[in-house]
Amino acid sequence: MSSTKKIMECVPNFSEGRDLKKVEKIIDCFRGKEGVKLLDYSSDKDHNRTVVTLVGEVEPLKEAVLSAIGKAIELIDLRSHTGEHPRMGACDVVPFIPIRNVTMEDAIALAKEVGEEAGKRYNLPIFLYEKAATTPERENLAKVRKGQFEGMAEKLQDPNWKPDFGPSKVHESAGVTAVGARMPLVAFNVNLDTANIEITDAIAKKVRFIGGGLRFCKAMGVELKERGITQVSMNMTDYTKTAIYRSFEMVKMEAKRYGVNVVGSEVIGLVPMAALIDTAVYYMGIEEFSLDQVLENRLME
Amino acid sequence: MSSTKKIMECVPNFSEGRDLKKVEKIIDCFRGKEGVKLLDYSSDKDHNRTVVTLVGEVEPLKEAVLSAIGKAIELIDLRSHTGEHPRMGACDVVPFIPIRNVTMEDAIALAKEVGEEAGKRYNLPIFLYEKAATTPERENLAKVRKGQFEGMAEKLQDPNWKPDFGPSKVHESAGVTAVGARMPLVAFNVNLDTANIEITDAIAKKVRFIGGGLRFCKAMGVELKERGITQVSMNMTDYTKTAIYRSFEMVKMEAKRYGVNVVGSEVIGLVPMAALIDTAVYYMGIEEFSLDQVLENRLME
Known part of the structure; x- marks a missing residue:
């Protein structure tokens, strides 16, 4: 069915x-x-x-x-x-x-x-x-x-x-x-309560693959000047292997060293349903969840 | 489109x-x-x-x-x-x-x-x-x-x-x-690390509507005898108004009184995509997210 x-x-x-x-x-x-x-x-x-x-x-x-x-x-x-x-x-x-x-x-x-x-x-x-x-x-x-x-x-x-x-x-x-x-890209940014781009750049470097971080994560620091904050701007190149919640938690973890806090995040453009559902499954520890349980997955031909 | x-x-x-x-x-x-x-x-x-x-x-x-x-x-x-x-x-x-x-x-x-x-x-x-x-x-x-x-x-x-x-x-x-x-029902259970059904019943009573809890939540305690634990078994009668993550967090909060911990959860049967995506949006604080950004929502006629 x-x-x-x-x-x-x-x-x-x-x-x-x-x-x-x-x-x-x-x-x-x-x-x-x-x-x-x-x-x-x-x-x-x-x-x-x-x-x-x-x-x-x-x-x-x-x-x-x-x-x-x-x-x-x-x-x-x-x-x-x-x-x-x-x-x-x-x-x-x-x-x-x-x-x-x-x-x-x-x-x-x-x-x-x-x-x-x-x-x-x-x-x-x-x-x-x-x-x-x-x-x-x-x-x-x-x-x-x-x-x-x-x-x-x-x-x-x-x-x-x-x-x-x-x-x-x-x-x-x-x-x-x-x-x-290639896999679908997910453009995912994590916002930090610091205006100091050097800190944010340092965090980005730790989280990304080439800096010893997550395998399918590209990252850089970006200033959000109007809001007076910065963000770790990421491209998740395979969300099935490097989950987006993992990059979120890792930014939070690395930000601690600087006394900096995560204040929010952004998903830019399109994102596969499974990337977000995996996030919900992680945070609520949902056991044995299958994507076939998602009603909308049953509506498509 | x-x-x-x-x-x-x-x-x-x-x-x-x-x-x-x-x-x-x-x-x-x-x-x-x-x-x-x-x-x-x-x-x-x-x-x-x-x-x-x-x-x-x-x-x-x-x-x-x-x-x-x-x-x-x-x-x-x-x-x-x-x-x-x-x-x-x-x-x-x-x-x-x-x-x-x-x-x-x-x-x-x-x-x-x-x-x-x-x-x-x-x-x-x-x-x-x-x-x-x-x-x-x-x-x-x-x-x-x-x-x-x-x-x-x-x-x-x-x-x-x-x-x-x-x-x-x-x-x-x-x-x-x-x-x-009616709205879609979401059958959502939160598992607790206690075998004591009286504690779990007491938590269920606090979380559910008729006990002074969440407006669109029915709940009762259930024993999972094989696993030696219990669960708060819930029917969320309007997930758009009482989010499932809210019932999850409230069970966790009430369980604290008894020194009991949440060990996982279950979604039984079908669940609307938005109920889980809302959960991801909450836990990662995703700003200004629209369901139109979900790729699968764009695939349907």
């Missing part, structure tokens, strides 16, 4: 955030498509970039994303692109994210299918990244994108950077696209 | 829990109906009663429930019914519960429509109860059902107990049906 529809998320990033007519033409690839739902898109002028959030069934999502990559290649010319955000392609990155009744393996398989087909259809070099990466150094998107559009022609001559799909020659106007698979 | 489908829940109770062939014939009224989803049903031999959980859109749910009431009248004869659970009708009670994009007013309106139509179609006396009640004393189902099937003929002669719909004469074999509207 439980819901069985397979739902994948995709968050493609396009290198156009100023010409909104072009943006709308790309976004049209996601509109009115059976089995595909456009959840959000936002364009940033400074970054000159548009980030789209889609969910859908695997096959229709694949076709919609492929058509949007084609539209971006048609409309965006990287040779005249400027913006603060690093980029290497007209369609810069295409991460697939397993949401419901699909696994990370399904997301990786979909990334490979989309990468292969985009390489063929548009004569576009494709790097697989994160969980879909074919070498350890390709897991890190920053390393894949290093050199950006302007440096790609040279980078692709290095045998270590032979694309996973498509030609070994950069696309003249559309560059290179990274297609990958 | 948000989900707009209107979803109502219905938990009809039928006075048959032994003859499973009859039960299946009643349940068939909920199978294969477009817009109606059978979530659960369970029959209890001692109670001689079957409890069904359905969700659906308003119109199809209405028709399915009406046809099941008809099937119950056809198959169940209260004149030969025995069982531990109090009952007054073949279809005993029909509560409607607002779940998604519907209000309590919608549930009350649906209860009235179903009550009126069932009264007419089956010549069946109908009492509206709980939020749909037309007098204060009909709000309490126990008062409506007092006297049970055997006492209904006499009860209906009292002008105070004129049915809301249908004839003022009890249905010969199918008795009387109560149709109502």
